[in-house]
Amino acid sequence: MMKPPTDEKAGRLRAAKAVAHRMRRWRVDHSCCAQHAHASIMAAAPKEAQVDCGWGRLLFAQTFDQPARLVTALREEAPEQRDIAIYVGDPHVVIAAAPHELFLDPSHTFRLHLSTYRGSRRQASGFRVRRLSSRADACAVSRIYNTRGMVPVRPDFIWCNRDNRAITYLVAEDQATGEVVGTVTGIDHHKAFNDPEHGSSLWCLAVDPQARHAGIGETLVRRLAECFLGRGAAFMDLSVLHDNEQAVALYEKLQFRRIPAFAVKRKNSFNERLYSAPLAGYAALNPYARLIVDEALRRGVQVEITDAEGGFFRLSHGGRSVHCRESLSELTSGVAVSICDDKAVTRRVVERAGLHVPAQMAATGDEASLSAFLNQHGRVVVKPARGEQGRAVAVGLDELGAVKRSITEAEAVGGRALVESYFEGEDLRLVVIDFKLVAAAVRRPPCIIGDGRTTIRRLIEAQSRRRSAATGGESTIPIDAETERCLRLSHLALDDVLAKGREVLVRKAANLHTGGTIHDVTEIVHPRLVEAAIAAARAINIPVVGIDFMVNSPTEPQYVFIEANERPGLANHEPQPTAERFLDLLFPLSGSRAADCARGRI
Template identity: 70%
Template sequence: MARNNGEEKPVRGRSDKALAHRLKRLRSESMKPPMGLSESETKARKNAASVDCGWGRLIFAQTFDKPSELVDALRKEGPERRDIAFYVRDPHVLLAMAPQEIFLDPSHTFRLDLATYRSSRRQPRGFFIRRLSSEADARAVNRIYAARGMVTVSPDFFWSNRDNRAITYLVAEDEASGEIIGTVTGIDHGRAFEDPESGSSLWCLAVDPQARHPGIGEFLVRRLAEHFAARGAHYMDLSVLHDNAQAISLYEKLGFRRVPVFAVKRKNPINEKLFARPLAEYDALNPYARLIVDEARRRGVHVEITDAEGGFFRLSQGGRSVHCRESLSELTSGVAMSICDDKAVTRRVVEGAGLLVPEQMAFDGDEEALAAFLKEHGRVVVKPARGEQGRGVAVGLETMKDLKRAVANAREVCDRVLVEACFDGEDLRLVVIDFRLVAAAVRRPPHIVGDGRRDVRSLIESQSRRRAAATGGESTIPIDGETERCLASAGFALDSVPAQGEDIVVRKTANLHTGGSIHDVTGIVHPKLVDAACKAARAIDIPVVGVDFMVRSPSEADYVFIEANERPGLANHEPQPTAERFLDLLFPLSGQKSAAHALGKM
């Protein structure tokens, strides 16, 4: 079978040599960039063509008669938008006309020849691909965009363009939860501007960083390629940053080849990191520090990285200077830090402010008292009095054997060990900045899904690699005694092979650093939980804090206080404006607030 314009037709009366020659010719023709058209072909297409994609316009540079007209089009970019001029014929000429306003995007263009592309026999496992079909889908796509640092789109735009013949929105939906876990946008050039080359392009491929299924991005790309091939498109192009090795590897695996096609963008705050001179040691910052540094630079706040490995930086503007370590700043007092550092002290302080706390005992070596506490409560939690990132924490202990082992593990982190009554429910983190709630998220423990082939160890390692890739190495699932205990309680060992679709929780703690995932619930969190978190912040007298509760549901009022973190990871809570509110706290007259004051709108 040979594919011509997306239709499968039998090839009769041709030798293998002739067929190979034809496929070679088709590949050669489709790999030509759209910059060598004849005069008649150029006139046949629409002039000055562009497509509004919601995040900005995709401007087809080959449809502009003069470079000056293309520059003028880029100058009409809307606020908070990112226009892209694609298929720029002579980028050096364009840049020379407006060097202070535009820049050459540091991305490669890759092309998939749809005449020779072949679909995979593999099918998605645990999710499926479909078209975007509702406003809820649109909101979910925006959530993924924000989590990936992309420009968000008004949900109304998605919905109003659902019947747009030039734009195709695909989403990946989790079969079990119904959540949208990936998205991709396709542009049909023929329907956008009567492209004589019958091209198409792929944009905004994004996968939810919390997604646990492999291959989501690959199947989205494949489905879009099949869609355009069926429409008769000759090729599908995409643009990818030159240093995105993971994405480039995927595209090359699927048969994409690099082509000499260029894109130009405007020098705006959204694009600043692509054209501005990078800060020294910026790449060594972790995601939590980088989020704040990016927001500071966007506002024009001066940034000096003082220790990249530790996440330290100094922010300065208008004679004011604040030294920070991620979300911890000089505005947080040493007393507040001391209160958060010792979980027993934190508990006493917030209990005095009227918050509900679980019953607790400090283990001093008295095993009889420990056994009595376990008997009274049935299930308990063990944690070091001091520690972070979930180290030494064990949840849901029901036997003295497990309890003693957990105490020994906790003592490796801190000599003082606390034992608490276990509250069944979900782990809720509330981020409070300037004594107001900014974000709320449920943190869920890591789990794996069996495929009937691989053992538990392999599934954990695979899931751990995905979590590490999605979080810049911040989240991995340790295979240790706590993991083995949780597996054993569910009837599994590391060498067990779970059935296909079987869902197994591999650790009871939901901390991000031990493989947990984070799910935004800011829009549904109960007002009483918000009030309790703000009370805790005021009792500790701390301007930025992550307050942890165990709750029945984030939309219900029942809770118990767990702990307070003086350095919450703000990057874990996108799309909520955590970095923006942090900069508002440090520099109240920066950013949009400053502009509003200047214009008399506040």
């Protein structure tokens, strides 16, 4: 049994306890003061905050003390990059400091207050949104940027920043194919520079123009908003060009509201269309002509649009002038154009050069010959001898009545009709410039996916609107006799409701202008196919041409020649440098090639 402490011992014990208590209080107070001091330091955003996004830097102007410092930072923009100074409080003062170098971005800033955000009950159909998780995802995001004409970003940059707490990459994945079909990037301002407002922003929303599903862009925006809401962000901002009516309509639908915030950018070749008066007639150019004109302007090649609606323009550089219609230039002879213009002549020319061609007959009205040809080959293709953009082309016909009707339609377009044996496989386009392969792509016919609620007619119309928006109006799906024929092959009609998840081809031809999609296969195309395409170009003696084959697979050597296009559309082949190689052909010493020559690299 312990003895009770004496008074002296009790006093010493009480004193020791008091000291210990004061020490504990000191430690707590000291810790609180340190935490308070740390919090005070962290609450103040660092000066001259910026985030490298791969395509350029975001400069947060509110963290710059002086306009001169912001101007200096903008002058440090890297080559081939596009820096953006955002939240510029006095843009007129900043621009006045360097009026020949800077301009006010003609975009509106929209804000979504996350405290009032309400999610959608509608579930994504046919795709899912997730975080970027592989190098393949990074490559897909980079590819989508290229297809949408955005500043390119190296896949390795995206991959290396996947764990950057300030940057969030989301992707939309097609659940049937596993392909990445959309992407969006988010910037967490608090993680980036301890933003006292706890803001965030959305950048680089992009959907693959070949995507088959509706609502991908909206779902990406919603998922990013929910991500930032979960982190405690107060709002999510974005910048959108003032005349992008479709995007503005989407953001307003999602309850974004415009705020008085401004951005300043440097005058460079990528931004030129935002601050300089456009060329006369530029707005009327189609995407195929515009792609070449943009590349010419980037290189400093003079451009004169001679007939915008027809896609005609004149390019001049170094004392040389070349008149073009899209990718058809004065370097292509009239003889070569004549060979490509008549598909029967084209076939004979390339057959003599050793290429594999389908059996073919002219539609002369001899029903017995036509019936015999159909019986011999089982299925046939009917097309006008002269025509383009897939008009009046019917594929996979196996019934004499349908063949005769298609011949009538083809004759109305091209004067004469041709009937060819049908080759089962994929439609491969090879773009050959200066007798070298520049791009190879598989073209696939348009298909729709049912949702269990909507008629086939409405699904086609919706898909057609998306294709038109993605291609500048160049690709739409006609609703005509050929569409109805293809539906009948699946025992369907336009007013039927398609079951949820069911996919149906609505046309057999894979032409882009009738709603087809195009998928790059340049890196995997078989060398024998490349050799055959170049041989065809040499046989026709044409410097720029699109050679069409039917193939089992782009990775296999078997093929059948279909036709040669003397004016191939160079757009939609991203990331391949089709416009760059076209300008190289016309003006070898323009742009970067001139610099390479000066350095002795060429």
